[in-house]
Amino acid sequence: MTGCKVRYITAEGAISYDRSGPRIDQIISRYWRACGAYSLAPPKEQGLGAWRIGLESLRYKGQWERQHTIAGIHWFAGEVCLCRNLFPAAGAQCAVLGLIKKALFMRITVMGAGVTGITTAWYLTQSGHDVTVIDRQPGAGLETSFANGGQVSVSHAEPWANPSAPLKVLKWLGKEDSPLLFRIRPDLNQWLWGLSFLRECTAARTRNNIKQMVNLGMYSRSALQALRTDTGIAYNHTTKGILHFYTSDKEFEGAQAPAAIMREFGCELDMKSPAECVAIEPALASNLHRIVGGSMTPSDESGDAHLFTQQLARMCADKGAQFLYDTRIVGFNKSGDELQSLRLASADGVVTEHTADAYVMCMGSFSSHWNKLLGQTLRIYPAKGYSVTLPVINEEASYNVSLTDDEYKLVFSRLGDRLRIAGTAELNGYDTDLNLVRCEAIVKRVKDLFPGITDGVGARYWTGLRPTTPSNVPYIGRAKTRNVFLNTGHGTLGWTHSCGSAAALADIVNGKKPEVDFSFINA
Numbered sequence: 460m461t462g463c464k465v466r467y468i469t470a471e472g473a474i475s476y477d478r479s480g481p482r483i484d485q486i487i488s489r490y491w492r493a494c495g496a497y498s499l500a501p502p503k504e505q506g507l508g509a510w511r512i513g514l515e516s517l518r519y520k521g522q523w524e525r526q527h528t529i530a531g532i533h534w535f536a537g538e539v540c541l542c543r544n545l546f547p548a549a550g551a552q553c554a555v556l557g558l559i560k561k562a563l564f565m566r567i568t569v570m571g572a573g574v575t576g577i578t579t580a581w582y583l584t585q586s587g588h589d590v591t592v593i594d595r596q597p598g599a600g601l602e603t604s605f606a607n608g609g610q611v612s613v614s615h616a617e618p619w620a621n622p623s624a625p626l627k628v629l630k631w632l633g634k635e636d637s638p639l640l641f642r643i644r645p646d647l648n649q650w651l652w653g654l655s656f657l658r659e660c661t662a663a664r665t666r667n668n669i670k671q672m673v674n675l676g677m678y679s680r681s682a683l684q685a686l687r688t689d690t691g692i693a694y695n696h697t698t699k700g701i702l703h704f705y706t707s708d709k710e711f712e713g714a715q716a717p718a719a720i721m722r723e724f725g726c727e728l729d730m731k732s733p734a735e736c737v738a739i740e741p742a743l744a745s746n747l748h749r750i751v752g753g754s755m756t757p758s759d760e761s762g763d764a765h766l767f768t769q770q771l772a773r774m775c776a777d778k779g780a781q782f783l784y785d786t787r788i789v790g791f792n793k794s795g796d797e798l799q800s801l802r803l804a805s806a807d808g809v810v811t812e813h814t815a816d817a818y819v820m821c822m823g824s825f826s827s828h829w830n831k832l833l834g835q836t837l838r839i840y841p842a843k844g845y846s847v848t849l850p851v852i853n854e855e856a857s858y859n860v861s862l863t864d865d866e867y868k869l870v871f872s873r874l875g876d877r878l879r880i881a882g883t884a885e886l887n888g889y890d891t892d893l894n895l896v897r898c899e900a901i902v903k904r905v906k907d908l909f910p911g912i913t914d915g916v917g918a919r920y921w922t923g924l925r926p927t928t929p930s931n932v933p934y935i936g937r938a939k940t941r942n943v944f945l946n947t948g949h950g951t952l953g954w955t956h957s958c959g960s961a962a963a964l965a966d967i968v969n970g971k972k973p974e975v976d977f978s979f980i981n982a
């Protein structure tokens with residue numbers, strides 16, 4: 460959408476027009492937010508006087524706060540006209556605006572406060588909706604979004620399911636240190652997931668899945684960058700690209716075909732010689748003899764997903780979103796094809812009903828628990844992964860560029876004065892116990908690659924459950940239940956895809972076509 464013409468009236472009464480400003484929907488959303496602070500809060504809390512404050516005293520927060528009091532919004536031929544002159548009496552004005560707001564915007568509940576839920580809450584709040592976020596944890600981003608690999612990795616989008624996967628998975632069966640370990644269980648969901656995974660391994664499906672992930676990834680990275688520019692959000696991010704290095708000729712050879720597909724879909728991905736890899740990340744110097752090549756994706760990024768999620772949750776709260784933490788969703792009340800309410804249990808076990816106009820499912824690996832109630836199958840299975848976070852104790856030995864070690868399938872991100880290393884995948888149900896052998900194996904590999912990087916002191920181990928679909932492509936769109944939306948199943952790339960998925964979902968909720976070519980559900 461193009462920028463719109465906004466009429467500002469400064470405190471001194473001067474009128475100015477600006478066409479370079481934000482989009483009309485962003486302006487309206489900020490307008491309503493600001494408005495809601497005065498006119499829509501319960502009179503009991505705000506006092507009746509608050510109802511009379513009206514638009515005249517509305518001041519925008521942020522960039523316009525110092526100079527402008529907004530009095531009117533005009534969009535080109537004046538499609539949107541909310542001029543104070545229309546409603547001379549402030550009280551009437553607020554009541555009318557309240558009614559308009561009710562008609563245009565919804566009360567939306569986001570289920571889950573991981574990176575997916577919080578980005579969803581952000582874009583919905585920006586669109587003007589009244590948003591409530593519910594999570595069983597005491598804060599945002601405390602489950603899978605807590606200590607992931609940190610990579611915003613658009614151009615390394617090869618799905619786990621690809622033509623070479625079935626043989627590899629068979630070879631790795633029962634091997635404790637394998638990068639992808641299926642622990643076969645008497646669990647129908649696991650078996651059905653496995654069969655769907657096999658179906659996704661054909662060349663044609665792999666190609667289509669890469670296309671979906673690259674398209675969503677590129678859109679998402681732009682959305683993240685725009686959000687960063689607009690809000691100044693800081694989360695120890697680095698924009699030095701991602702270098703994927705190989706120590707096996709066969710694997711490097713095998714990486715050429717998917718790289719060509721990713722390039723065809725628009726990724727910036729350059730093959731590098733061993734010497735070039737070391738030039739990109741000098742901390743790899745002692746590995747020159749074993750690196751056989753690498754692929755560099757200069758426009759990729761990295762950053763702390765947990766810090767980002769927490770900061771953004773705070774910004775959502777500042778914009779009026781409500782948060783119900785320590786609150787577990789224990790049931791749905793459905794009538795026909797509509798979700799009537801959620802049953803919530805507080806930390807002390809008190810069960811209450813919660814209603815909204817619409818609901819968004821962002822419950823990560825736990826989304827599929829609600830299959831039956833949603834009347835549709837979400838083929839999401841948890842893939843347990845590990846991470847180790849180390850303090851930087853030796854700057855010279857530490858890497859600065861985000862890296863991927865192909866042999867051990869480990870990713871490395873620099874998060875300020877910490878080093879994050881993550882990887883391994885185990886399909887073994889919902890268990891999140893830490894297996895110290897696996898953690899120590901990661902530290903051993905890190906020491907091997909970067910001598911002197913750590914003395915092991917201060918290492919923090921973590922494990923999380925990637926909400927994985929067989930295709931690696933998430934579910935974004937409308938559920939079969941009329942007033943439920945889906946934004947879940949982001950698997951290995953939930954951080955990478957979070958902003959784009961949420962921005963697109965907000966468009967779908969608002970009845971707009973998302974700006975990205977992606978296979979949305981029922982949209």
Ligand SMILES: Cc1cc2nc3c(=O)[nH]c(=O)nc-3n(C[C@H](O)[C@H](O)[C@H](O)COP(=O)(O)OP(=O)(O)OC[C@H]3O[C@@H](n4cnc5c(N)ncnc54)[C@H](O)[C@@H]3O)c2cc1C
Pocket residue numbers: 570571572573574575576593594595596600601602603604605606607608609610611612786787788789821822823824825842843844845846870881882922923924925926947948949950951952953954955956
């Ligand atoms: C080891 C590892 C490394 C990774 N590395 C990367 C990477 O480098 N780059 C990348 O893009 N992605 C990476 N990922 C993937 C990424 O972390 C996930 O895809 C992403 O965090 C998923 O976010 P989410 O919001 O969907 O799920 P979550 O963060 O798990 O959020 C779901 C929320 O739902 C809540 N919830 C669930 N059930 C209920 C209930 N009944 N009641 C109330 N609340 C409930 C949970 O408390 C949780 O907060 C990695 C994952 C792992 C495990």
